Amino acid sequence: MQCNFVSVSPESDFSIQNLPFGVCTTSGSEAPHVTVAIGDYALNMATLAKLGLFQSIKGLDAESVFSKPYLNDYMSLGRSVWQAVRHELQDFLSNTHNALRGQISASDVSVVTPLREVQMHLPARIGDYTDFYASREHATNVGIMFRGKDNALMPNWTHLPVGYHGRASSIVVSGTPLHRPNGQRRQDQTKPPVFGPSARLDYELEMAYFVGPGNNLGTPLTLQQAEECIFGAVLMNDWSARDIQAWEYVPLGPFLGKSFGTTISPWVVTMDALEPFRVPQPTQEPEPLPYLCDESGSPAGYDIHLAVDIKPKEGGEFYPLTRSNLRYMYWSLRQQLTHHAINGCNMRPGDLCGTGTISGPAEESFGSMLELSWSGQKDITLGDSGITRKFIEDNDVIRISGYCQGDGFRVGFGQCVGEILPAKRA
Amino acid sequence: MQCNFVSVSPESDFSIQNLPFGVCTTSGSKAHHVTVAIGDYALNMATLAKLGLFQSIKGLDAESVFSKPYLNDYMSLGRSVWQAVRHELQDFLSNTHNALRSRISASDASVVTPLREAQMHLPARIGDYTDFYASREHATNVGIMFRGKDNALMPNWTHLPVGYHGRASSIVVSGTPLHRPNGQKRPDQTKPPVFGPSARLDYELEMAYFVGPGNNLGTPLTLQQAEECIFGAVLMNDWSARDIQAWEYVPLGPFLGKSFGTTISPWVVTMDALEPFRVPQPTQEPEPLPYLCDESGSPAGYDIRLAVDIKPKEGSEFYPLSRSNLKYMYWSLRQQLTHHAINGCNMRPGDLCGTGTISGPAEESFGSMLELSWSGQKDITLGDSGITRKFIEDNDVIRLSGYCQGDGFRVGFGQCVGEILPAKRA
Numbered sequence A: 001m002q003c004n005f006v007s008v009s010p011e012s013d014f015s016i017q018n019l020p021f022g023v024c025t026t027s028g029s030e031a032p033h034v035t036v037a038i039g040d041y042a043l044n045m046a047t048l049a050k051l052g053l054f055q056s057i058k059g060l061d062a063e064s065v066f067s068k069p070y071l072n073d074y075m076s077l078g079r080s081v082w083q084a085v086r087h088e089l090q091d092f093l094s095n096t097h098n099a100l101r102g103q104i105s106a107s108d109v110s111v112v113t114p115l116r117e118v119q120m121h122l123p124a125r126i127g128d129y130t131d132f133y134a135s136r137e138h139a140t141n142v143g144i145m146f147r148g149k150d151n152a153l154m155p156n157w158t159h160l161p162v163g164y165h166g167r168a169s170s171i172v173v174s175g176t177p178l179h180r181p182n183g184q185r186r187q188d189q190t191k192p193p194v195f196g197p198s199a200r201l202d203y204e205l206e207m208a209y210f211v212g213p214g215n216n217l218g219t220p221l222t223l224q225q226a227e228e229c230i231f232g233a234v235l236m237n238d239w240s241a242r243d244i245q246a247w248e249y250v251p252l253g254p255f256l257g258k259s260f261g262t263t264i265s266p267w268v269v270t271m272d273a274l275e276p277f278r279v280p281q282p283t284q285e286p287e288p289l290p291y292l293c294d295e296s297g298s299p300a301g302y303d304i305h306l307a308v309d310i311k312p313k314e315g316g317e318f319y320p321l322t323r324s325n326l327r328y329m330y331w332s333l334r335q336q337l338t339h340h341a342i343n344g345c346n347m348r349p350g351d352l353c354g355t356g357t358i359s360g361p362a363e364e365s366f367g368s369m370l371e372l373s374w375s376g377q378k379d380i381t382l383g384d385s386g387i388t389r390k391f392i393e394d395n396d397v398i399r400i401s402g403y404c405q406g407d408g409f410r411v412g413f414g415q416c417v418g419e420i421l422p423a424k425r426a
Numbered sequence B: 001m002q003c004n005f006v007s008v009s010p011e012s013d014f015s016i017q018n019l020p021f022g023v024c025t026t027s028g029s030k031a032h033h034v035t036v037a038i039g040d041y042a043l044n045m046a047t048l049a050k051l052g053l054f055q056s057i058k059g060l061d062a063e064s065v066f067s068k069p070y071l072n073d074y075m076s077l078g079r080s081v082w083q084a085v086r087h088e089l090q091d092f093l094s095n096t097h098n099a100l101r102s103r104i105s106a107s108d109a110s111v112v113t114p115l116r117e118a119q120m121h122l123p124a125r126i127g128d129y130t131d132f133y134a135s136r137e138h139a140t141n142v143g144i145m146f147r148g149k150d151n152a153l154m155p156n157w158t159h160l161p162v163g164y165h166g167r168a169s170s171i172v173v174s175g176t177p178l179h180r181p182n183g184q185k186r187p188d189q190t191k192p193p194v195f196g197p198s199a200r201l202d203y204e205l206e207m208a209y210f211v212g213p214g215n216n217l218g219t220p221l222t223l224q225q226a227e228e229c230i231f232g233a234v235l236m237n238d239w240s241a242r243d244i245q246a247w248e249y250v251p252l253g254p255f256l257g258k259s260f261g262t263t264i265s266p267w268v269v270t271m272d273a274l275e276p277f278r279v280p281q282p283t284q285e286p287e288p289l290p291y292l293c294d295e296s297g298s299p300a301g302y303d304i305r306l307a308v309d310i311k312p313k314e315g316s317e318f319y320p321l322s323r324s325n326l327k328y329m330y331w332s333l334r335q336q337l338t339h340h341a342i343n344g345c346n347m348r349p350g351d352l353c354g355t356g357t358i359s360g361p362a363e364e365s366f367g368s369m370l371e372l373s374w375s376g377q378k379d380i381t382l383g384d385s386g387i388t389r390k391f392i393e394d395n396d397v398i399r400l401s402g403y404c405q406g407d408g409f410r411v412g413f414g415q416c417v418g419e420i421l422p423a424k425r426a
Helices: A044-050 A062-067 A079-095 A135-147 A223-229 A244-248 A271-277 A333-341 B045-050 B060-066 B079-094 B136-145 B223-229 B244-250 B271-278 B333-341
Strands: A021-026 A029-038 A041-046 A112-114 A119-121 A129-132 A163-166 A169-171 A180-184 A192-198 A205-211 A230-237 A262-264 A303-310 A321-323 A353-356 A397-406 A408-420 B019-027 B033-038 B041-044 B111-114 B119-123 B129-132 B164-165 B172-174 B182-185 B194-197 B204-210 B230-237 B263-264 B305-311 B319-325 B352-354 B397-405 B411-419
Touching: A021 A041, A021 B271, A041 A044, A044 A062, A044 A271, A044 A408, A079 A271, A079 B411, A163 A333, A180 A244, A192 B319, A192 B397, A205 A303, A230 A271, A230 A333, A230 A408, A230 B194, A244 A353, A271 A397, A271 A408, A303 A333, A333 B204, A353 A397, A397 B119, B033 B045, B033 B060, B033 B263, B041 B397, B045 B060, B079 B271, B111 B397, B164 B204, B164 B333, B204 B305, B223 B333, B230 B271, B230 B411, B263 B411, B271 B397
Parallel strands: A129 A353, A169 A262, B129 B352, B172 B263
Antiparallel strands: A021 A029, A021 A119, A029 A041, A041 A112, A129 A163, A163 B164, A180 A192, A205 A230, A205 A353, A230 A262, A303 A321, A303 A397, A397 A408, B019 B033, B019 B119, B033 B041, B041 B111, B129 B164, B182 B194, B204 B230, B204 B352, B230 B263, B305 B319, B305 B397, B397 B411
């Protein structure tokens, strides 16, 4: 399938095989509205709906749903509607005989806006945000650093996808600067804690997925239902203040060390777009309990190339920090979501679930500076710049990117970018 | 001040000194709307607004705000609006010469509904829910049970109000039945974990407060600002599955052991109504860091009598379980909220913060069955019924209640009730 509505380069994240959803404003359209990305352009879905592109789809009031400033209503409609919309879009973009191709051209500004002219917003109202801890390599690295090799992984880790509730209010869209947080820290265990700017600020390379239709309180999801429930995925930076986190987190978990800000990329790549990139998840040992065991389903992992780069305050260039892949993830997305709802907890359209830091076996794949610097014990060298880091410094910019490589096309996630500004005076 | 609009008994929770806010539907008004309780009645605030009761209040579009199905918009308006509304209401209810008294009588069904005919709903859309752990007695009891007397309180506990993010979606209003959750437990550490209904289901006696105007991301609150920010409080039952919680919670905190359901009472008692019941909070040792230290403010504790009773499945009567008081709380509400925002985390109108289980020094004041049965080691006797419990059984009903005792009047919270239904087959 080829897009012949606009030209799309083979290295573009936004191929006709992708068609991610986002919410944006443009100069010509004041209210935030739903768009789909193709090549270097954003397509106004509300306008396409008005022109009738989706009128044959049962259960979809397209004009209403795509005029909303958030994707929650669309996410609630479920897989058969999502697939029908995808089908109509792909036909419009690839088939010159499509009915609307006679009415809309690529220079039609009510439909087509260059991406450089759009301002992206959070794609959904996030009712609840959960963060998992599903990478065995990451959990092991952190465990070795804090408890030694023999006690690295906690006993529960291989039996259930460990997770915690995060702060929804401070999830921001890529491009939003964040201030270094102030908080309590206790570097010296022989002295009382002190208050001030975090001295160990870190990024965490994660992905996050949006829940679609959800479940009622009291009624859990099977693995199959959980898979059908997932709308799509974004990149996520779970910024972490390691010193604030270390002092506060026993026994109730991470709190202020995380809640000062979490950044996500704006384009939600649908699970349908990721379908060709399924790979088996890592073998699980021991075998999980039956509710997490899925012999019948399609491979539950995804081959998604992930990268983190840093533009240090001193320099004008980006240097590599992390090269990883979602395929390393021990607990699959559907296992995480099934576990989340197994006690009857109700998931709602627009809920966001993070995978946890995605680290692989090799050092270059470690998804955080905590791991790359081994808790600040060694320097991370930035390319051949001579600049080094242990943790993030003021005015550094961290950029996360990712894509799936198809045969002559890519399905990519755009960017998840953030600059750290100096701490405010407390 | 006396209410002469309707008669209010001295034992009523809903005195003219209270005037709590709630959201309800009635047979006559099927859309959710804002009401205020007085005696045995609910007053329709949208109708009172239409009739002009609040028209002189600057910054308040009363008809619009009180017609909303949630209190978030009203909560966002801040203390001077809340106090002006309170003043108008009190004048209407106590002053026969008030302009509206000649137009509205107590039998006017568009304004006045008997409480027994009102169905209450969640009072706000809760964007984020946080639970603190602010009772020294509770944290110590739990610590002794799990780590022994010498390691009872973690080192951070006396330095910061420990808290964690909870699940917002599963917060339900009083009266909503909840199913016993299924989940992973590991009762025998020498064997693998098992899956099934929780065998150690518990209640937790808490209070919770709603955030009003909030703060922007990156801009913390001072103690004084935090105090001004708090709209009002409710009772909260933080139902807990102790076995699910114990297996999952290391290292990232409570998750599924809590998220199957959390119940709150429907009437939000304003901080203005609680003003006469301030008491000093317990002495803090060591003195907290400056951002949590408040020498200039009014006493930060509240004398609120709290009770938990159980109607066991075998019987038709309620028996006492806990008799406690908010005044035992080590970390005050304003300290909790200040700490929550100190890293720049943005609080939003309608956010809910729980205090954590409120236990006092005496056994009768322990706020959970975990403490009353000392981790299931001893039986709790229910009055003189002969019935005993260690934890909650199917079809038990747990009821929380609470009030402040004034001179000839009460400011009370109504009830926070829930029945536990059997686990669904997994």
